[in-house]
Structures are given as C-alpha cells and as structure tokens.
Amino acid sequence: QVQLQESGPGLVKPSETLSLTCTVSGGSISSYYWSWIRQSPGKGLEWIAYINYSGSTNYNPSLKSRVTISVDTSKNQFSLKLSSVTAADTAVYYCARLRVTMVHGVIMYYFDYWGQGTLVTVSS
Amino acid sequence: QSVLTQPPSVSAAPGQKVTISCSGSSSNLGTNYVSWYQQFPGTAPKLLIYENNKRPSGIPDRFSGSKSGTSATLGITGLQTGDEADYYCGTWDSRLSSGVFGTGTKVTVL
Numbered sequence: 001q002v003q004l005q006e007s008g009p010g011l012v013k014p015s016e017t018l019s020l021t022c023t024v025s026g027g028s029i030s031s032y033y034w035s036w037i038r039q040s041p042g043k044g045l046e047w048i049a050y051i052n053y054s055g056s057t058n059y060n061p062s063l064k065s066r067v068t069i070s071v072d073t074s075k076n077q078f079s080l081k082l083s084s085v086t087a088a089d090t091a092v093y094y095c096a097r098l099r100v101t102m103v104h105g106v107i108m109y110y111f112d113y114w115g116q117g118t119l120v121t122v123s124s
Numbered sequence: 125q126s127v128l129t130q131p132p133s134v135s136a137a138p139g140q141k142v143t144i145s146c147s148g149s150s151s152n153l154g155t156n157y158v159s160w161y162q163q164f165p166g167t168a169p170k171l172l173i174y175e176n177n178k179r180p181s182g183i184p185d186r187f188s189g190s191k192s193g194t195s196a197t198l199g200i201t202g203l204q205t206g207d208e209a210d211y212y213c214g215t216w217d218s219r220l221s222s223g224v225f226g227t228g229t230k231v232t233v234l
Contacts, residue, residue: 045225109159109216109223110175112180
C-alpha cells in the first residue's frame with residue numbers, strides 16, 4: 001500500500017519561502033507523477049504543481065512564478081518550494097500521487113493516494 | 125477561482141439518493157475525464173470515482189459517476205450517515221493547462 005507523508009515547518013514568516021517534502025513509502029516514486037495540492041481553511045482544493053520521476057513538471061499558472069517542485073528518486077521523496085509567501089498561502093498542503101495519461105486527445109487525470117496533509121501558517 | 129461549479133450543499137434522508145452536479149466548460153469537462161473525491165473534516169480527500177465512472181477497489185457501488193457534455197454527476201444511493209462529507213470533482217483544463225477542482229458540495233443526511 002502506497003503511503004505519503006508530508007513534512008516541513010508549520011509556521012513561515014511573510015515574504016519567506018515555504019518548503020515541504022513528501023516521503024513516499026510502500027512503492028517506488030519512479031514511473032509515476034506526483035503532485036502538491038492545498039486547501040485554505042474552510043475553502044476548496046487548489047492544485048499547485050506536478051512532477052514525474054524524470055523531473056518533468058507542470059505548475060498552476062496562478063502560482064507558477066513562485067513555485068518550484070523537485071524530485072529525489074534516491075530518497076523516494078519530492079518537494080515543494082513556494083516563495084514570497086503571504087497570509088493567503090496559509091493552508092493545509094497535501095501531497096498526492098497523480099495518475100495522468102492522454103489518449104486520443106482526452107486526458108485522464110486523478111489523484112489516487114494522498115498524504116494526511118500538513119497545516120502551514122504564514123504569520124510573523 | 126474554481127472553474128468547476130458545484131452546489132454548496134445537498135441533503136436527503138437515510139436510504140435516499142442524492143446527486144451532485146459539476147458544471148464546467150469545453151476545455152475541461154467537455155474534453156477530459158472527471159474524478160470525484162470524498163473528504164471528511166480534518167482528513168485528506170479520498171478518491172471515489174475516476175475516468176468518469178470507475179470506482180477504485182473498496183468503494184461501494186452506492187457511489188456512481190457519469191459525464192455528459194460539459195457537466196458531470198456523482199450519485200450516492202442508499203444514503204448513510206457515514207456519507208456526510210464534502211465532495212469535490214476534478215479534472216484537467218486543457219486551455220488553462222492546469223488541474224482544476226470543483227467548488228465542493230457538502231452532503232447532509234437528514
């Protein structure tokens with residue numbers, strides 16, 4: 001059974017960089033896509049970015065200028081960096097395994113395994 | 125901000141059926157597959173439906189999904205108190221080149 005676990009600081013100061021790591025266990029990080037999703041308090045889900053085992057990435061256009069996602073296959077981990085954070089970036093951050101393929105121009109895109117989530121608060 | 129629109133809430137009595145709609149556009153639901161997620165308070169979302177109407181192992185057949193044009197529907201039959209949760213649809217938006225989620229729907233069992 002694949003399991004994902006987020007780790008990182010729970011408190012980040014405004015204008016600083018939020019850094020989170022997701023450790024994957026019960027399976028290899030290779031051959032799959034991996035993603036970060038966040039949920040502001042009382043709000044809906046927002047996709048942030050994805051990466052595959054070879055380092056191919058895609059970012060939410062609304063966050064692209066501030067986000068970097070990376071993968072370390074030797075540690076079975078992938079990471080998120082979000083720069084210049086503000087209070088609006090306060091959220092529960094989830095890592096998830098993404099299943100994505102395109103067949104005849106139709107995209108299959110869904111998240112089948114999720115971490116438990118970690119709350120990151122942006123405050124001085 | 126969400127490009128997929130869901131009703132804020134739906135409710136029904138135990139044993140009844142509820143349907144949750146997810147409305148999008150030609151660049152997302154009109155083209156690509158939809159997935160659905162169930163989220164209980166304080167926990168991570170859980171995959172309920174993928175590729176419009178497929179259920180992962182362990183998801184009861186009380187949950188069903190369908191898609192037509194630019195809209196999708198999640199159905200829950202034989203409603204149970206344990207189904208009280210928030211439900212989200214999700215897909216890929218080919219115009220935005222971005223993953224997108226619905227606004228979320230809270231299911232209440234009366």
